Amino acid sequence: MDATIKKICAGDVRMASRLIRDIEDKIPEAKAKIKKLYAHTGKSFIIGITGAPGAGKSTLTDALIEQLRKKNKTVGVLAVDPTSPFTGGAILGDRIRMQRHAEDAGVFVRSLATRGALGGLSQSVGNAIHVMEAMGKDIIIVETVGIGQQEIDIINHAHSVAVVLVPGMGDEIQTMKAGLMEIADVFVINKANRAGAMQLHTELEGMLNLSSKATDGWKPPVVMVGDAFEPQTFAADTAALTNKIEEHQLYLQESGKLTERMHRKAMTEIHDALRDSLFEPIVNSLTTSGEMKRFAEKIKNRKTDPYTVAEEIAQRFFKHQEEK
């Protein structure tokens, strides 16, 4: 076995984080490493935590880590924060809430920047999950960027998704909308000590009673989590949340739904790999050769149209592949 792969499978944090970095930086060798690593992946349970900025995702992730460690589970965390569209820089501040676990060898927290991805995650997240799986983490928590209504890529990566809401963000119509409100396996009403929490609870229950999920064997539970500065009640609330997620895991396993989700995940991975292997190399070569600029100029002047250009590029690329 490749020395790096061997180390990662033995749980080496430095090697693992390095490989995640190479994946993020799109270093060609990283792809080869993932190929070798792949046989050792797929055994962890993946929890997604998503919701609006400031809803409390990182604080809840920290609490989940604590609960899972009490049950002797090893935990990997991938925490995503946004990249600046202007400078490419990013503030990765999620781990501030999780630093008390920094020295626990059973916990590995890695921050990722979105680097232009718009679905609430980073392009590298799928492979970063694989690296943590190969390390043998029992549970991997993926915390998305703070999201709005439809950045829901998390459903293609996580087995169980917790959507974190807070009171005071709008009326009942908001709970009826498509997108985010449909993807939860577990709802969390965080900061439930604040005004409006009970109303939100009622609205969610009303929405869920009409959902097809209700007759499908798993009606997403709504978990109220109160003030994080009240340690005792907060610990009890987050323990209840952990239990609900574990119940969902059990449901997935027993109902056969886990296989369905893994199938969906595999399709996403093929999509991503096609993007990496086909789309990006074409775009990169066109950009480096300066052709991209010339095509854009032609389109701008209405000498051609984007579809003709795309067809021409596709024909040329596939011909080139055949010759190879």
Add this chain to the structure above:
Amino acid sequence: MPERTIRVMVAKPGLDGHDRGARILARCFRDAGFEVVYTGCHQTPEQIAAAAVQEDVDLVGLSCLSGAHRALFPRVVELLREKGAADITVIGGGIIPEQDIPLLREAGIKAVFTPGASLESIVEWINSNIKPH
């Protein structure tokens, strides 16, 4: 070859809650195009070193305004070496008396920035001294 993004960590070791400067630097590093992991206040050197390895940063920037830099900064360097991560550069800043700087440099702190250092000068130092691995 694709270009690497510089990853830095800004950390405040010890019993010092004055993080205005650290936050401004974190923001300024973001605007310079770096990915900045900020760990918050009251960190032990052990927490900082562990986080630096988990995050695979190229640089750790330590901020200390409490006077404990002589003990805390070198300890971070030492711990990184123990973890086989001696290639992670450590720099520091804060209320640091002139006469302490040689001691810190000798302990492996690659640069020390004191009050009055401009944000540009710090970014420039990083850009010319940090080659992402």
